[in-house]
Amino acid sequence: MKIRKLDIACKTLDPSRFPRSPWAEVAVSGRSNVGKSSLLNTLLGRKNIARISKDPGKTRSINFFAVNDRFYLVDLPGYGYAKVSAELRDKWLDVIEGYVLGRDALAGVVQLLDARHPPTKDDAATMDLLRGSGRPVLVALTKADKIPRSDRARALRDAERIAGAFPVVFFSAKTGEGADGIWKWIEERV
Numbered sequence: 628m629k630i631r632k633l634d635i636a637c638k639t640l641d642p643s644r645f646p647r648s649p650w651a652e653v654a655v656s657g658r659s660n661v662g663k664s665s666l667l668n669t670l671l672g673r674k675n676i677a678r679i680s681k682d683p684g685k686t687r688s689i690n691f692f693a694v695n696d697r698f699y700l701v702d703l704p705g706y707g708y709a710k711v712s713a714e715l716r717d718k719w720l721d722v723i724e725g726y727v728l729g730r731d732a733l734a735g736v737v738q739l740l741d742a743r744h745p746p747t748k749d750d751a752a753t754m755d756l757l758r759g760s761g762r763p764v765l766v767a768l769t770k771a772d773k774i775p776r777s778d779r780a781r782a783l784r785d786a787e788r789i790a791g792a793f794p795v796v797f798f799s800a801k802t803g804e805g806a807d808g809i810w811k812w813i814e815e816r817v
């Protein structure tokens with residue numbers, strides 16, 4: 628995808644402030660620190676337009692990136708991060724759930740899992756939420772550069788156990804592996 632125009636449209640946890648344009652959007656979901664913002668930077672060809680950090684809990688609002696005045700890519704806060712207050716964690720979960728279930732413009736979700744580790748309970752619960760929402764979902768196994776080739780079959784099996792019928796691909800923000808396929812999937816939805 629050629630990025631001709633890129634704007635940060637909105638950063639908020641308040642649904643009444645979400646963009647009201649008729650554009651479709653695809654959101655990136657996953658556990659805190661799994662690499663959601665990094666995936667967006669790779670797709671958008673920018674180093675840090677979606678702010679990343681080695682410490683979990685970096686993205687703290689729903690961030691809408693307007694691409695080519697045509698659609699939004701949406702960065703979500705991560706779930707499963709123990710170090711923010713229980714109150715804030717619950718708030719994020721509420722907002723994410725409300726967004727996934729209720730947002731009319733949401734045309735698909737890229738759900739990230741860490742290729743290195745088996746899915747967590749939170750990952751499985753999120754996958755169930757996504758299935759229940761009826762949205763198209765692409766599962767991306769991130770940090771694929773960090774596992775040996777010989778671990779890939781194991782990682783795929785682990786992911787497919789909770790992904791069910793959703794397609795699963797490998798992705799690395801470091802090498803760019805998988806980015807073209809994810810773009811293709813997004814373009815088909817927006």
Ligand SMILES: Nc1nc2c(ncn2[C@@H]2O[C@H](COP(=O)(O)OP(=O)(O)OP(=O)(O)O)[C@@H](O)[C@H]2O)c(=O)[nH]1
Pocket residue numbers: 657658659660661662663664665666678679680681682683684685686687703704705706769770771772773798799800801
């Ligand atoms: N080697 C490698 N590191 C990655 C990859 N993706 C992300 N990282 C690193 O993982 C850390 C977390 O990345 P983020 O993109 O901030 O993760 P996030 O899911 O947005 O995290 P929150 O906003 O806290 O929910 C950073 O140190 C990234 O550099 C990848 O594909 N390969």
Ligand SMILES: [Mg+2]
Pocket residue numbers: 663664665678679685686702703705
């Ligand atoms: Mg982030």
